Amino acid sequence: LPIYKPDSKCYNYFYRTIKKSGVLKRIKMNFKKINIITGHYGSGKTNVSVNMALDLAAKGEKVTVVDLDIVNPYFRTADFKELFGKHDISLTVPTYANSNLDIPALGFDMNGIADRDGYIIIDVGGDDEGAKALGRYKPIFDRYDTQMLYVINRCRYLTKEPEEALQLMYEIENASGMKCTGIINNTNLGSETDSEIIHRSVDYADKVCQAAGLPLVAVTAKDEYLDGIDKAYPIKVYVKKLWEEFGDEAGQ
Numbered sequence: 001l002p003i004y005k006p007d008s009k010c011y012n013y014f015y016r017t018i019k020k021s022g023v024l025k026r027i028k029m030n031f032k033k034i035n036i037i038t039g040h041y042g043s044g045k046t047n048v049s050v051n052m053a054l055d056l057a058a059k060g061e062k063v064t065v066v067d068l069d070i071v072n073p074y075f076r077t078a079d080f081k082e083l084f085g086k087h088d089i090s091l092t093v094p095t096y097a098n099s100n101l102d103i104p105a106l107g108f109d110m111n112g113i114a115d116r117d118g119y120i121i122i123d124v125g126g127d128d129e130g131a132k133a134l135g136r137y138k139p140i141f142d143r144y145d146t147q148m149l150y151v152i153n154r155c156r157y158l159t160k161e162p163e164e165a166l167q168l169m170y171e172i173e174n175a176s177g178m179k180c181t182g183i184i185n186n187t188n189l190g191s192e193t194d195s196e197i198i199h200r201s202v203d204y205a206d207k208v209c210q211a212a213g214l215p216l217v218a219v220t221a222k223d224e225y226l227d228g229i230d231k232a233y234p235i236k237v238y239v240k241k242l243w244e245e246f247g248d249e250a251g252q
Contacts, residue, residue: 026223027218035122037151044186048235050065051220065080067092068134069123081093126172134178147182149184151184152183154201166208166212181214182214185204198221
């Protein structure tokens with residue numbers, strides 16, 4: 001395929017043309033009954049979780065999102081209660097999530113949640129404490145069709161090298177007593193993300209998958225950055241860094 005500078009007139013025309021022709025193919029996510037999304041700080045796992053929930057809801061499926069991210073008070077699925085409500089997505093959160101108290105108390109009836117019709121998306125904190133919180137529900141997860149997807153981001157501190165990303169995955173597995181079943185490449189640099197960043201992450205993600213012995217489930221990014229990418233799963237950006245949100249407000 002020819003290479004054009006992103007956002008140029010030639011690029012936009014070429015992109016629209018081949019997209020209409022069917023050359024650009026996007027995957028359909030293979031959802032299980034219970035879908036656990038984990039990853040290190042800044043991997044973008046919460047944004048991936050939000051997109052997966054909205055994807056299922058758009059197909060008319062019943063969806064419950066469980067916010068088990070007790071580690072990071074700034075980027076929680078609990079903050080999307082209004083958005084989820086508009087799409088009939090159920091949300092279960094720690095007792096103190098989205099309040100002035102940042103010490104959540106876990107009191108989930110996970111048995112009851114798992115017995116609900118439809119799909120479950122669980123957003124898990126990205127360190128040992130978050131993984132331990134997940135681990136207490138392992139006996140329940142073992143009774144259902146469950147997958148645990150590890151989200152990686154080459155642009156994030158401490159996971160820039162495949163070995164670093166792999167080590168953090170092992171730490172999450174050891175703390176939770178559960179094993180990851182697949183990897184999502186969600187490499188991004190926030191608002192500075194472009195197609196070049198996504199393409200440069202392909203080899204990195206392949207090395208992580210090969211070393212872990214796990215399949216690459218998806219490469220996630222805005223649709224316009226995914227041309228030529230295998231296992232592309234377009235997503236929108238719902239979770240923004242605090243400084244990006246302030247920048248948006250300043251520009252209004």
